[in-house]
Amino acid sequence: MQAFNVLKGLVAPLDRANVDTDAIIPKQFLKSIKRTGYGPYLFDEWRYMDQGEPGMDCTNRPRNEGFLLNQARFQGASILLARENFGCGSSREHAPWALLDYGFRCIIAPGFADIFYNNCFKNGILPVILADETVDRLFAECEVEGYRLKVDLDAQSVTTPSGEQIAFNIDGFRKHCLLGGLDDIALTLQETDQIRAYEKERRISAPWLFSG
Amino acid sequence: MAKTLFDKIWEQHVVSEHDDGSALLYIDRHLVHEVTSPQAFEGLRMSGRRPWRAASAVATPDHNIPTVDRERGIEDPVSRLQVETLDANCREFGITEFGMDDQRQGVVHVMGPEQGLTLPGMTVVCGDSHTSTHGAFGAMAMGIGTSEVEHVLATQCLIQKKPNQMRIVVDGVLPHGCTAKDMALFIIGRIGSAGGTGFAIEFAGSAVRNLSMEGRMTLCNMAIEAGARTGMVAVDDVTIDYVRGRPYAPAGEMWEHAEADWRNLHSDDGVAFDAELPLPASDITPQVTWGTSPEMVVPVTDSVPNPEYARDEVQKSGWQRAFEYMGLKPDTPITGIEVDKVFIGSCTNGRIEDLRAAAGIARGRKVAPNIRLALVVPGSGLVKAQAEAEGLDSIFTEAGFEWRDPGCSMCLAMNADRLEAGERCASTSNRNFEGRQGQGGRTHLVSPAMAAAAAIAGHFVDVREWK
Ligand code: SF4
Numbered sequence: 001m002q003a004f005n006v007l008k009g010l011v012a013p014l015d016r017a018n019v020d021t022d023a024i025i026p027k028q029f030l031k032s033i034k035r036t037g038y039g040p041y042l043f044d045e046w047r048y049m050d051q052g053e054p055g056m057d058c059t060n061r062p063r064n065e066g067f068l069l070n071q072a073r074f075q076g077a078s079i080l081l082a083r084e085n086f087g088c089g090s091s092r093e094h095a096p097w098a099l100l101d102y103g104f105r106c107i108i109a110p111g112f113a114d115i116f117y118n119n120c121f122k123n124g125i126l127p128v129i130l131a132d133e134t135v136d137r138l139f140a141e142c143e144v145e146g147y148r149l150k151v152d153l154d155a156q157s158v159t160t161p162s163g164e165q166i167a168f169n170i171d172g173f174r175k176h177c178l179l180g181g182l183d184d185i186a187l188t189l190q191e192t193d194q195i196r197a198y199e200k201e202r203r204i205s206a207p208w209l210f211s212g
Numbered sequence: 213m214a215k216t217l218f219d220k221i222w223e224q225h226v227v228s229e230h231d232d233g234s235a236l237l238y239i240d241r242h243l244v245h246e247v248t249s250p251q252a253f254e255g256l257r258m259s260g261r262r263p264w265r266a267a268s269a270v271a272t273p274d275h276n277i278p279t280v281d282r283e284r285g286i287e288d289p290v291s292r293l294q295v296e297t298l299d300a301n302c303r304e305f306g307i308t309e310f311g312m313d314d315q316r317q318g319v320v321h322v323m324g325p326e327q328g329l330t331l332p333g334m335t336v337v338c339g340d341s342h343t344s345t346h347g348a349f350g351a352m353a354m355g356i357g358t359s360e361v362e363h364v365l366a367t368q369c370l371i372q373k374k375p376n377q378m379r380i381v382v383d384g385v386l387p388h389g390c391t392a393k394d395m396a397l398f399i400i401g402r403i404g405s406a407g408g409t410g411f412a413i414e415f416a417g418s419a420v421r422n423l424s425m426e427g428r429m430t431l432c433n434m435a436i437e438a439g440a441r442t443g444m445v446a447v448d449d450v451t452i453d454y455v456r457g458r459p460y461a462p463a464g465e466m467w468e469h470a471e472a473d474w475r476n477l478h479s480d481d482g483v484a485f486d487a488e489l490p491l492p493a494s495d496i497t498p499q500v501t502w503g504t505s506p507e508m509v510v511p512v513t514d515s516v517p518n519p520e521y522a523r524d525e526v527q528k529s530g531w532q533r534a535f536e537y538m539g540l541k542p543d544t545p546i547t548g549i550e551v552d553k554v555f556i557g558s559c560t561n562g563r564i565e566d567l568r569a570a571a572g573i574a575r576g577r578k579v580a581p582n583i584r585l586a587l588v589v590p591g592s593g594l595v596k597a598q599a600e601a602e603g604l605d606s607i608f609t610e611a612g613f614e615w616r617d618p619g620c621s622m623c624l625a626m627n628a629d630r631l632e633a634g635e636r637c638a639s640t641s642n643r644n645f646e647g648r649q650g651q652g653g654r655t656h657l658v659s660p661a662m663a664a665a666a667a668i669a670g671h672f673v674d675v676r677e678w679k
Contacts, residue, residue, distance in 0.1 A: 016533070017526050018405060018505050022645040027626050031276060031290040033250035033297050035358075045647050054290055083526060085406040088439065088505075089645060091341040092248060093357035114409060114441045115341055115355055122359035171373065172232040185259070188367040191228055191236060195264075195369060198227045198238055206224075208462035208470045209240045209334065210267075 002124035003181030007105050008150045009078030012068050013142045019082060020089035021116065025098040029054050038094055039101030043069060069102075073145050081138055082109040086127075087116025096123045106151050108158065110135045121174045124181065126153055128168045153179055214483035217446050218377055218412045220476070221352040225335050227369055234373045239364050240334040244271035244307065245320045246298040247626075248339030252362035253301040263305050264368040270329055271302050271309040274319045276626040279589055279616035282312065291627065305365075318592020318618045321345040321559035325429065326594055328458025332447045332474040337364055342559050342642065344435040347444035348428035349451055350477040352412075354441050375441065376410055376486040379479070381417040384493035389676035391569065392427035393561060393640065393659035395419070396434035397499035397509045399491065405507040408440030411487065414479060415445050419493035425454040426565040433560045434642055437506040446478035498675055500546050501644045501657040503534035508644075510546060512662070512674045518542040537646055538654050539634065546672050549656070552635040554579075554586040554667040555649070556613075556660055558623040561640035562591025564598050566660040570640075571604040573664035573678065579612030580670030586613040587629060589621040613667065625650045638666035 029041050031054055040058040047069055049062040063070045069077075080099070086109040087095060096119045099107070107120070108128045120127045128151065130138070141147060141160065150159040153175060158166045177184055203210050215223075227236040249271070256262070263269065276291040278284075286292035295312065302309040310316040316323060321342055324330045330346040336353040337343060339361040346353035356370065364370055380399060400407070413435050415428075423431065428445045435443025445451075452471060455461050462470045497511035508531070510517065516535070519542060522528035535542065540549070556562075556570050567590065579586050588608050590596035596618055599605055605615045622629040623641040631637050631653025640663050641648075644655040658666065665675045 015529075017530050020505075020643075020645045022624075022643070022648050026647055026651070027624050030247050030626065031288075031294050033254070033294055035251045035254075045651055051651050085409070085439065088405060089341065089643065091339055091343075091355040091357050093251070093359060096357075111406060111409060113406070113439060115357060119357035119359065122357060171234070173230060173234050173371070184371060185261070185363050185366045188236060188363065188369055188371065191369075194228045194236070195238070195367065199265075199368075202238070206333075206470075206473065208331065208466050211462060211466065 001122070001181045001183065004105065004124055004126050004153050004178045006150065006152045007078060009106065009148060010074065010076055011079045011081050011142055011147050011149055012074040012077035013081040013139050014068060015083065015139060017083040018085045018088055021087060021092050021095040022089055024087070024095040025092070026052065028052065030092060030094050035097055036101055038098035039103070042098040042102040043067070076103070078103055078105050079149055079151065080104045080107045081135070081142060082107055083135070084109065084111050086112050088113040091115045093119045093123070096120050096125050100125055108135065108138065121178055124178065126151065126178060128158060130158070130166060130168060134166060214480035216377055216479040216483050216485065217350060217414055217444060217477055218352065221333055221335065222374060224333065234371050236369045237335060237372050239337050239368055239370055240268060241329055241336045242269040242364050243320050243324050243329070243336065243338035243343070244269055244361070245275060245338070245340060246273040246294045247275045248358050249301065249361055250294065250297045251358050252339070252365060253305065255362040256305070256365055261366045263307065263365045266306040268368065269307045269365065271298060271307055272317050272320055272323050273298050273312055275620045275624065277312055277619045278627050279619050279621050279629060282617050315593035315597065318595065319559045319562060319620055321433065322562055322591030322595060325349065326458070326592055328455055328461035331455060331461065332451055332477050337370065341436045342433050344441070344443045345429050345433040345559055347432040347435065347442050348425060349455070350444060350447035350474065352442060352444065355436060375412045377414065378408065378411040378487040378489065379414045379416055379485040381488065381490045382415070382419040382493050383417040383490065384419055386419050386422070386493045386496060389498055389661070390496050391659040391661065392423050392430040394496055394499045396431050397501065397506065397657060398496045400434065400438045400506045401499065401509040402491065403438055403489065405437060405505050406439040408435060408438035411440050412442045412444070413438070413440045415443060420445060421448060424565055425450060426563045429563065430560055434506070437642055447474045498659065498662050500662070500672055502538065502540060502546065503531065504537055504644055504646050506642070506644060506657060508534055512546050512672055514546060516540050516542055516544045516546070547674065548671065550582060550636070550671045551638045551656070551666050552582070552584050553631060553637040554583060554663050555589070555622040555637055555639040555641065556587065556663050557589030557591065557621055558641040559591065560642040561660045562589060562595065564595050566640065567595070567599045567604050570660040570664040571607045573661050573668065573675065574611040574613060575607050577611055577668045579667045582670045583667055586667040587616060587622060588613050589616045590618045592618045622649050624648060638663045638672065
């Protein structure tokens, strides 16, 4: 997993609440057995005028010019500004894979759906939760072309172009893993002895859990 | 000290606790399907790892298998590859799979409980958000992403922070014509689609206790649509009676031991929750969603809301986008909305009781001429066989419904069953997101009886006025 330290990036504002995982990456793309290649299909139904299918070459598809990712000023954006309950819906990790593959490394919103939030950390994406009023303000500021933010994970702060610093909270373990780009399977396997000891005890106290 | 049901299961599964308050939790049951597992198996292979306890995992393909002419195989090469990849991975890693030709195959959340793979007190995970379904058994069931699927395969554990806990208490008698689905939609309408975020929800109260296991599964299934990661119901006689005798349930002396243990799986008297919400069952009516989030829901007797009543600007613009997408005007009476297709099935409402409820409405009636397709898709091969043994299939086909093979089908339209752009559907599934049942398709979530009634009438009707 790619580590996350400090990101200075162009911000794309997606002004909709409850953006669900079906919108982030429609189901037909879930048929792929790979982790990459989803970027061209991110927000497919909003981004293109035709029906997207896996494997399609997107360069000549008719675009929905009004959609923000098709506007010249947001090309190269790496920070997505979003609204309440971003990522609700399914557990599909294809959603963070698509965001990452497109180039987003950070998503700022007043709230995220639990599973999606968790999935971001497994893929080197930093989801930042900020207060509603702050997000409102960032949406307003973002109307200026070329609006960029600096996101510093270690310092837990977002810096606006005017130099204002906004602090955010993040769970210590997740921060640690993201800063180091750590594989948490390897970390858990360091506890192999404890897992074995737990299993040994449970095989006696709740044997039916091991019989099927 | 008084404990909640969730506390009890949590404590029994902590392998170790970390300084930051997270815990390594042991996972008892891992259900696997074709969509969210290939990259996890690939990860195992690349790192040279093997499953920690392959016997804890059971797989079945469900999301993109066909519901007709199954003997011809899967036509779509991309879908076929995904299902074949599951078969191959299960073979390679020694995981039990109920494949496409096995009668036990079905939607993973129907198959698991039916086989007794889901037991009270278990930690159950699956790479699917509707894993919350299994909480109906007094289990702690969580949907996980693919990285976590790999983590559980490799370590049998999951790193978790203990969530806050909410108890929703529905007391009283569920009115005639109302079901667990209406209860679930009613709750989501009240607390919103993010109302349960960060919470584990326990559903309690006499109206919940009076639900069958099927009803409890419907309710817990929809907990995720309220944003909660788990929903659960305490163990009682209904739970025990359902589990007894299932293929993977314990038997003999081990059953006695297990049952004694399970009888303790309820929240203790006087225990405090972080949030508590009492709801009188008598307030519940047949519910119909009108928009593109399950929280956009009203009683069937009501109308599409007027944006004047939106609580803020964000909600107002969300509603406006939903009116446009759904092709509806504010203040339109729900019963005046005509539908094009009807879907009865899914992990929410694809169980035998759901099919009985729908057949009860369909019996001796005919699907309205404006309905292009009315699909009944059993949740599993065993549900299908049971329904056929009861003659439900002929009730449906005589009324003009199509009787299909089990799978997720039009719940998410990964196979050939889907809505065309602009088509409107009465669906017993759980999500009405934009494009969920096909690009441009318009979904209204309802109970099985309400869906069947909409098929017969050609538009939404209040099922309480029937029979
Ligand atoms: S029936 Fe629908 S919600 Fe349930 S597992 Fe299948 S696709 Fe998901």
